[in-house]
Amino acid sequence: MIRIAAVGDVHLDEDVVGRFRPALEELPDCADALLLAGDLTRHGTEAEARCVAREFGGLGVPVITVLGNHDHQCDQVPQVVKVLEDAGITVLEGNGVVLDCAGGRLGVAGVKGFGGGFAGRCASDFGEPEMKAFVRTTTESADRLADALHSLDCDLLVALTHYAPVPDTLAGEPLEIYPFLGAYQLGQAIDSAPTALALHGHAHAGSERGTTPGGVRVRNVAHPVIKQAYSVFHLGDDLDQGEVSRLTASGT
Amino acid sequence: MTQHRDTGLGPPDEYLEAEIHRLLAEDPSVAEQGITVVRRETGLVLYGEVESSHRREEILRRVAERFPDLPVTSEIGVVRTEAPTQIEQLP
Numbered sequence: 081m082i083r084i085a086a087v088g089d090v091h092l093d094e095d096v097v098g099r100f101r102p103a104l105e106e107l108p109d110c111a112d113a114l115l116l117a118g119d120l121t122r123h124g125t126e127a128e129a130r131c132v133a134r135e136f137g138g139l140g141v142p143v144i145t146v147l148g149n150h151d152h153q154c155d156q157v158p159q160v161v162k163v164l165e166d167a168g169i170t171v172l173e174g175n176g177v178v179l180d181c182a183g184g185r186l187g188v189a190g191v192k193g194f195g196g197g198f199a200g201r202c203a204s205d206f207g208e209p210e211m212k213a214f215v216r217t218t219t220e221s222a223d224r225l226a227d228a229l230h231s232l233d234c235d236l237l238v239a240l241t242h243y244a245p246v247p248d249t250l251a252g253e254p255l256e257i258y259p260f261l262g263a264y265q266l267g268q269a270i271d272s273a274p275t276a277l278a279l280h281g282h283a284h285a286g287s288e289r290g291t292t293p294g295g296v297r298v299r300n301v302a303h304p305v306i307k308q309a310y311s312v313f314h315l316g317d318d319l320d321q322g323e324v325s326r327l328t329a330s331g332t
Numbered sequence: 333m334t335q336h337r338d339t340g341l342g343p344p345d346e347y348l349e350a351e352i353h354r355l356l357a358e359d360p361s362v363a364e365q366g367i368t369v370v371r372r373e374t375g376l377v378l379y380g381e382v383e384s385s386h387r388r389e390e391i392l393r394r395v396a397e398r399f400p401d402l403p404v405t406s407e408i409g410v411v412r413t414e415a416p417t418q419i420e421q422l423p
Contacts (some may be wrong), residue, residue, distance in 0.1 A: 083419075091363075095384040101417035110419075152362065248349045278423060284366035284381065297422055304366060304381040304411050312419040 081316035082095055082183040082236050083110060084168050085141075086282020087309065088117025090301040091150060092131040100135055108140040110312055112181040117281035117301050118148025118192060118242030120164075120315030129163035137167030142179055144170045146190040148242035148282060151256035161200050172240060174224030176232045183316055187234030189273075191225045192267050193243030193280070194218040197259030229273035236315055237277040239270045239296075248290025249300035267292040345371050348399075352376075355398060362387070362394055367408065374404030381411045 085107055090100065107114055111199055116136065121128035124147075136143050151160055161171045170177050172190030180185045195202045196218040205215040229239060243251055244262025253261060261283050270278045271294030278292065281302040288305055290298040350368045356362045364387065367380035378395070382388050388408045395404055 091383050095386045099384070099413045103413060106415050123360060136352075153363070285368075303383070307381075307412050308416045309413045310416065312416055314419055314421045315423075317423070 081314050082181050082186050083112045083320055084115060084186070084238065084279075084313045084315065085111035085113070085310045086115040086117060086279050086301040086313070087302065087303055087306065087311065088242065088279075089284060090116070090132075090135075090146065091122050091136060092301075093122050093128050094131060097131050099134055099160055099223070099243070100309050104136065104139055107310075110143055111310075112183070113144060113179055113186060113188070114139065114171075114310065115140045115188060115238070115240050115279055115281055115301075116143065116145035117240060118146045118287040119147070119150045119302075120145060121151050121160065123153040123263075123318050124151040124156055124160055126156055126159040126163055129160040131157075133167035133169070136169060142170065142186050143168065144172060144177060144190070144240065146172050146192050146240050146242055147260050148192060152192075164294060168315060169238070172228070174221075174228055176228040178232055178234045184235035185233070187232035187237045188240055189225060189228035189232060189237070190240035191221050191266075193225070193241040193245070194221050194263060195260045196263035196265065198247045198262070198264045201258070202264060203259060218263045219265055222263065222269040227268035228274050229269065229275060236277075237273060237275050239266075239273075240243060240244050240277050241266055241278070241280045242282050244280050244283055244286070244300065245270050245278055246290045246292055246298050246299075248287065248296055249280070251287040252285045261286070267294075270294070270296050270298075277313065351396075352395060353418055355394060356391060359394055364391060368390060371400060375405060377405045377407055379407045381409050385410055 111121045115118040120132045164171050176189035194217045203215050205212050245266035250261050271292050275296045284302050286300045346367045356364045356367050370377045
């Protein structure tokens, strides 16, 4: 069994530092890794990234993240990535990482992703250069995710994005903004590999659970959706049924 | 952002909602995209979840500054950060 903790959209700045830390200190007892689904900061400044490093650094479990749209706002992505990596946080964008956990090798592939909408109601690579650039950003991101997923040699494969790969986990958001919240191409990439779980954030008013058309479990771990410091998922062939149960001190 | 002409009647509801949405997303001191604006007979009601009480106060301050004559009620919450008490098992 592999134990994954996850949260997204924590939007850190000085005013939030310290709020998550007491719960994060419990992670070594209940999870093999913490996955962050982007939007770590409010505006993507180096100073805000330092707040993330203070809050999510040195936790005693590996921390893996993708960036979100907020982390791009101030065009300081290289500085943000450097601050996070200096704090021991792995930042994924079109690549992956394999962790040796007690329950097996956990592979995590990540991209930020982008919008575009979902099958039958989505933007097309057609018309003005701006529209083509928009859709190509999405397809290129999905292609990078597929490549990263296929590149990993592991026992359990997880896809980590900021934008949603399916509309299921957007339920609660206005239908009109779905094309700004995710894209079906991300789901297609996830279904092209033997992915066990897909985690995303971005949709603050969405819902927790969904599946891709290929049957991969999708979980929206945006902080306002899960309403706790992080969610914990147990995955493995040795588990015999899907259920939600109490978390004990040993994490089982 | 386009400013409304002063007709003496105030902007139509939908433009008001759009203006507040953009104000909350694009104002660097707020940068919130998840706030819902509902206009009731008694005034505006703001719904959503933010990461600190400081951010909730800043949202109300900015909206009151832009629309000083509109009564505003806040239903904005601060998201809880407790450790989970349950896990989800995915075989």
